[in-house]
Structures are given as C-alpha cells and as structure tokens.
Amino acid sequence: MPIEFLQNLSEMEIVGNLTVLSLLIGGIIMAVGIIIAKVVKVLFYKYYAPTLPKDTAQNLSKLIYFGIIIISLLAFTSSQGIDLSGLIVAGGIFAIVIGFATQSVVSNLISGVFLMLEKPAKQGDTIQIPDMSISGTLLDIGTFSSRVRKFDGTVIRIPNEKFFTSNIRSLTVSTVRRADVMVGISYKDDIENAISAIKKEIELTMPFVLLVPEPEFRVEELGDSSVNIQVLVWHPKDDWSQAQPILLTTVKHALDKAGIEIPFPQRVIWEAKD
Amino acid sequence: MSDTENSFSNYGLYDVNDSLEISFPNTEIKIERIGEKAFSYFRKDSEGNVVEKMIPAKSNDIKIEVAPIRPLNHPARRTGYVFLKFDKEIYLSENSAASVFVHCPIEIGIFLVHNSHHDSLDWITCNPLNSRFGFYGPPDTGTLCKYANVSLASDYSDSIPYIEGVIKIVIENTLDSGQTVSKVIFPITDNSLYYENSKAIIDGITVTMKKRAVVSIADVKTTPVSTDWTKSPTWEDTTVSTSMEMRLE
Numbered sequence: 001m002p003i004e005f006l007q008n009l010s011e012m013e014i015v016g017n018l019t020v021l022s023l024l025i026g027g028i029i030m031a032v033g034i035i036i037a038k039v040v041k042v043l044f045y046k047y048y049a050p051t052l053p054k055d056t057a058q059n060l061s062k063l064i065y066f067g068i069i070i071i072s073l074l075a076f077t078s079s080q081g082i083d084l085s086g087l088i089v090a091g092g093i094f095a096i097v098i099g100f101a102t103q104s105v106v107s108n109l110i111s112g113v114f115l116m117l118e119k120p121a122k123q124g125d126t127i128q129i130p131d132m133s134i135s136g137t138l139l140d141i142g143t144f145s146s147r148v149r150k151f152d153g154t155v156i157r158i159p160n161e162k163f164f165t166s167n168i169r170s171l172t173v174s175t176v177r178r179a180d181v182m183v184g185i186s187y188k189d190d191i192e193n194a195i196s197a198i199k200k201e202i203e204l205t206m207p208f209v210l211l212v213p214e215p216e217f218r219v220e221e222l223g224d225s226s227v228n229i230q231v232l233v234w235h236p237k238d239d240w241s242q243a244q245p246i247l248l249t250t251v252k253h254a255l256d257k258a259g260i261e262i263p264f265p266q267r268v269i270w271e272a273k274d
Numbered sequence: 275m276s277d278t279e280n281s282f283s284n285y286g287l288y289d290v291n292d293s294l295e296i297s298f299p300n301t302e303i304k305i306e307r308i309g310e311k312a313f314s315y316f317r318k319d320s321e322g323n324v325v326e327k328m329i330p331a332k333s334n335d336i337k338i339e340v341a342p343i344r345p346l347n348h349p350a351r352r353t354g355y356v357f358l359k360f361d362k363e364i365y366l367s368e369n370s371a372a373s374v375f376v377h378c379p380i381e382i383g384i385f386l387v388h389n390s391h392h393d394s395l396d397w398i399t400c401n402p403l404n405s406r407f408g409f410y411g412p413p414d415t416g417t418l419c420k421y422a423n424v425s426l427a428s429d430y431s432d433s434i435p436y437i438e439g440v441i442k443i444v445i446e447n448t449l450d451s452g453q454t455v456s457k458v459i460f461p462i463t464d465n466s467l468y469y470e471n472s473k474a475i476i477d478g479i480t481v482t483m484k485k486r487a488v489v490s491i492a493d494v495k496t497t498p499v500s501t502d503w504t505k506s507p508t509w510e511d512t513t514v515s516t517s518m519e520m521r522l523e
Contacts, residue, residue, distance in 0.1 A: 174413040204403065207349035211421045212357065212408035236352045236407060236418055 018080060026076045033072020037065045054123040055141060059116050104161065108144040111164035115141045120168045128169040132158070135171075176210065176234050179244035183251050184226025186261040191219060191227060194260050198231060201254030208242040210234040225265045282436065285469040286504070287387065288338045296340060298382060298436050299400045305329075305338065317384075319398055327395070329386065339392060341506035342439055342467045342474035343383035345420050348399040354463040357408040357419035358441075362426060363456045366447040366483075374445070375427040377438040379404060379420070380467065380474050385507050392507040400436040410459045419459055430475045430501075439467060439474035444497065446482045449490055453483050460494040468503035475499060 010021040041061050049057035099106055121127045121138050127148065128135045136150040146163045149155045171177065185194045195217045202215055209215065213234055221228040231251055235243035255262055283296040290313065296303040300320030308314045308328075313336055315327040329336065346354060358376060366372055381399045385392040399405050408421025427433070427440045447453050458481055465477035478497040483490065 175416060175418050176409050176413050178413075203406075207402070207406060209406075210409050211406045212359075212410075234409060234413075238352065239350070 022080055026079050029076050029079055030072050033068060033075070037068035037072070040068060041065045055116070055119070058123075058140065104159075105144065108160040111160035112141065112143050112145075115146070115160055115164055121170050121173075125173065126171040128171060129158070129163070129166050130169060131166045132162070134158070171240075172237050175237060177237050177240060177243075178232055178234050179240070179247055180230055180232040181244075181248045181251060182220060182228055182230050183248070183255070184223060184228045184262060185255065186263040187227060189227075189260045191229070193258060194229065194255060197258035197260065198229075198251050198254045201250055201257070202231075202233060202247075205250055205253075206233070206243065206246065208235045208239040210236075224267075226263045282472065283340065284471045285341050285382075285474070285506075286339070288340065289335060290338060291335045294338065296338075298398065301398050301400060303384065303396075303398075305336075307334070310334070315395065317396055317398065319402075320400065321402055325396060329395070332388065337387040338395070339385040339387050339507060341383055341385065341504075342380040342469050343397060343506060343508075344462050344465070344467065345379040345381050345399070345405065345422070346462065347381055347397050348402060348405040352407065353418045353420060354461050355410075355417050355419040355459060356462040357410060357421045357457065357459045358424045359408075359421070359457045360426070360455070361423060363454050364445065365452060365454050366445055367452045368450050369448060371444065371446040374443050375429055375432065375440050376443055377424045377427050377432070377434060378441040378476055379422045379424075379437065380439045380476075381405075382436060383507065394507075401438075404437075417459060420462075431473065433473035433475060435472035439476045441465070441476040442478035442497075442499065444478065444480040446480065448482060448484045455481070455483075455492075458492075458494065460496075464496040466498070466508075467506040468499065468501050469506055470503040474506070475501060475503060 006021060010019050012020040041064060044061050044064060045057070049061065052060065123138055123140055125138050126136070127138050129148075134148055134150065134156060136148040136156070139147040139149050139155065141160070141163075143160075145157045145159050147155055147157050183198075185191070198217070199215055202209055203211070210233070216232040218230045218232070219227060220230045231247065233243060233247060252262070282298050288294055288296070290305050291307070293304065293306040296305075302318050304314075304316040306314050306316075311331045311334060313329040313331060315325070315329055317323075317325040319325075345356065356378070358378060360376065364372065364374060379401065381397050383394060384396040384398075386395045387393075404422060406421050408419050410417045410419060424438075430440050430442075433440045443458060445455055458479070460479050462476075465479070467477075468475050477499050480495050480497050482493045482495075484493060485491075
C-alpha cells in the first residue's frame with residue numbers, strides 16, 4: 001500500500017520533471033539539513049564555544065550553521081535535477097542590480113567581514129572611538145553593525161562601515177594603563193618638596209598605583225601663576241576607577257598636608273610714578 | 275594558642291564552641307555563636323575595614339584554621355606573579371651557584387574546616403602598605419606582579435610573624451660572565467606555604483641564568499621545600515602556570 005502511494009506520487013508531475021515525490025524528498029532533505037544545523041550549533045555552543053573567545057565562537061557557529069544549510073540546499077536542488085548554470089548567470093546580473101541598490105548594506109556587510117578577520121577589538125573590550133566621541137564596552141560585531149554599551153548604560157549601534165573606517169582605541173588590550181593629572185604650585189614653594197609630598201601620599205593612599213614603574217613627575221610649564229607639574233601613574237587596566245578619578249584629590253590632599261599653595265591665577269601690576 | 279613572644283594569635287586550628295577571638299597586628303577577629311548551629315564572624319583590619327558574616331553550621335561547634343597564604347589578594351586579586359626586589363644585589367661569577375634566604379610577603383587566610391575540607395572564609399594582610407603592584411616588561415606584553423622590596427634572611431626561622439615568610443632562592447649562573455641579580459619575578463601560585471606558630475616558609479625557587487640562542491635569560495622554576503611544618507591550605511585557584519623567563523639586562 002505505501003509503495004503504491006509513493007508510485008502515485010512519483011507519477012504526479014507538477015512542472016516538467018518535477019514530481020510531488022521528488023519535491024517531498026527535497027523537503028525532507030531540507031528539513032533534515034536544518035535540524036542537523038541546529039543540533040550541530042547547540043553541540044558547538046555546549047562543548048567547543050566555551051574554550052574559544054566569544055566573538056570567534058559566535059562567528060564560527062554562524063559559519064557552521066549556514067554552511068550546513070547551504071549544503072542542504074545544494075543537495076535539495078540536485079535531488080530535483082535543477083540545472084544551476086542558468087541561475088548563476090541570472091544571479092550574477094541580479095547581484096549587480098542589488099549591489100547598486102543596496103550599496104551601504106553591502107558595504108556594512110563587507111566591513112563586518114573585515115572587522116571579524118582583522119579583530120581591532122574583541123567582545124568585552126573597553127574601547128574608545130574618538131571620531132564619534134564614543135567610549136564603552138564592545139558588545140558584539142554583527143553582520144551589518146556593531147554594538148557598544150556606553151558607560152552611561154545605553155547601547156549604541158554603529159554601522160560596520162563607520163566602525164571599520166574609524167580610529168579605534170582599545171583601553172584594555174594592555175595589562176596596565178597610565179593615568180595623569182596636572183597641578184600647579186606657587187613659585188615660592190619648593191618643587192622637590194611638592195613632588196616628595198605627592199609621591200608619599202600616592203604610595204600611602206592609592207594601593208592600585210604601581211610601584212614599578214614608579215610615579216613620574218614632570219615640570220611641564222612655568223605658567224603665568226604657577227609652576228605646573230604633571231603627575232603620571234601606572235595602574236592595572238581593570239582599576240582605572242581606582243586611579244584616574246581620585247588622583248587629583250590625592251594630589252590636593254598631599255599639597256594641603258605639606259602646606260604647599262596651589263595658587264589662583266594672579267597678575268602683578270606695577271604702578272608707574274613720576 | 276598565643277605566641278609566647280607576643281600577644282597575637284598563632285597560626286593553626288581553633289575549635290569554636292561559644293566564642294573565639296583572634297588578634298593579629300592591627301587586626302581583630304571575633305567568631306561567636308549566635309544561635310542553634312549558627313555563628314557570626316566579625317573582622318576589623320588595619321585600614322578600618324569591617325567584615326561581618328553569618329556562618330550557618332552543621333553542628334554547635336565549628337573548626338577554624340588560620341594559616342599563611344600567598345600575597346595575592348590585597349588590594350585585589352589581579353595576578354599570580356610576585357616581583358621581589360632585593361635590598362642588596364647578589365653578584366654571581368661565571369659558572370657558579372648560590373642559595374639565599376629571602377623574606378617574602380604573605381597574607382593570612384581564615385578557613386572553615388569540616389572533615390578534611392577547607393572553605394575559605396576570609397583573608398587579611400597585616401602590612402597593607404607593603405602590598406602593592408609592580409610591572410615587568412612593556413605595557414602590552416609585560417607581566418603584572420605583586421611587588422615587594424625584600425631583604426635577605428638568615429634562615430627559615432627568620433620569618434617575620436604575620437607579615438613575611440622566608441623563601442629559599444637558588445641562583446645558578448651557567449653563563450661565561452659574572453651576573454648581578456637584583457630582582458626575581460615568578461608565578462607564586464605553584465609555591466605552597468608552611469607554618470609553625472607565627473612563622474611561615476614558602477616553597478623555594480631555582481633561578482638559572484643561561485643562554486638561549488643569542489639571548490641570555492633567567493629561567494625560574496619552583497623547588498618544593500622539605501619540612502615538618504604544617505602545610506597551609508590553598509586559598510587561590512591553583513591553575514597551572516607556565517614557568518617564568520626573565521630577560522637579563
């Protein structure tokens with residue numbers, strides 16, 4: 001009975017040599033292909049993805065998933081006896097038309113591919129894009145756009161083309177970072193005393209500041225009202241919040257304790273006499 | 275269980291029935307029973323930090339072990355490496371070897387003991403001002419380390435209670451020229467600690483200065499110490515780390 005049913009299906013032609021049975025077989029091939037793709041993707045995420053960087057795992061899983069789907073599609077078309085050579089020529093012309101019509105979309109897609117290959121930053125990195133005044137954590141590099149979570153908690157989507165052509169500053173690629181502030185002391189105070197007081201206070205109160213390389217002090221400028229000293233300290237990359245935002249406070253405390261004046265802008269006026 | 279030389283508590287096992295007070299330099303710890311099978315933990319350290327915890331227990335008494343641990347947790351766990359800068363440089367002539375005892379900072383771990391299992395309850399440092407970071411190498415590829423200026427010790431008994439243990443460093447110079455050693459950087463996660471009363475010792479290291487191709491390097495490897503002192507429980511993850519290689523300057 002089932003054999004007769006299948007024979008009937010094979011005799012029912014839809015178009016040309018395409019029968020209901022061949023279409024059914026094609027459908028089964030596609031369905032099995034999609035199931036295999038999903039199962040492989042799940043297994044990949046469970047067993048292999050944890051050992052890979054997040055973005056690599058994401059890109060590889062997409063590649064595996066769509067690779068299996070494309071193979072299934074090819075198996076489907078060959079099972080139907082479809083000649084793809086005509087389709088390729090037509091597809092080429094169609095691709096040119098679509099290419100012109102969707103230039104920016106294709107540009108974003110190609111940029112996305114290059115971003116994935118070049119990897120200027122990886123998922124989870126803290127980055128800065130100075131051209132766009134954006135700083136935050138890179139969430140992902142997608143097919144057409146990338147997402148960055150800014151420090152205020154909002155997420156910004158950046159088209160891949162803009163992201164690819166921008167300067168990207170990675171703030172977490174190095175193990176350590178440097179923080180710096182500028183402070184002015186009065187001309188009557190001793191520079192060495194000021195530096196010594198600041199250094200001592202940093203060592204006492206800022207545990208995340210590295211002792212090697214040690215804090216650096218540069219007399220940057222003999223300004224109008226003050227001698228300007230630049231203070232530079234290194235800290236572990238994850239502890240920016242324990243260095244840069246409190247460095248100036250520490251410097252101020254140190255100078256206050258040592259009785260060193262931070263002068264206001266001032267002007268000496270000489271009065272001419274006859 | 276207090277040291278005869280001072281009023282501070284020794285390392286070791288403590289049974290807590292109703293209450294227990296442990297004191298270290300600038301640090302106080304109190305554990306009290308607050309109910310049926312429940313204890314409270316209170317710690318005030320030298321920086322004024324207060325830590326309070328509740329400890330639900332399986333019985334009406336608990337066991338605590340106080341032991342020295344690797345100096346990697348204060349002010350935050352960022353690395354498994356230690357950078358020891360010697361107060362005096364050590365000179366080794368060509369094809370020679372020397373062994374020195376060196377002070378090495380430690381922290382103190384508080385462990386909850388049940389059966390033979392140790393759960394880390396808390397950790398402290400009695401010398402927070404000497405608990406700082408240092409960096410070896412260029413910013414992008416270098417190694418972040420816990421940094422300490424250290425002095426030479428006479429032997430294992432020269433340990434400074436609660437603050438510094440003693441580590442034996444064997445230095446071998448296989449090069450055909452004399453070398454001066456002023457610092458050593460190594461992954462301390464491979465080194466176990468041992469204690470007796472209030473003193474601590476650390477597994478040693480062997481530093482071999484040798485030639486690799488055209489570059490002179492110092493290869494650092496761990497050397498387990500043979501002692502009858504009590505082995506300290508481990509606080510940190512003991513993930514396998516690679517041995518350290520330093521470029522000679």
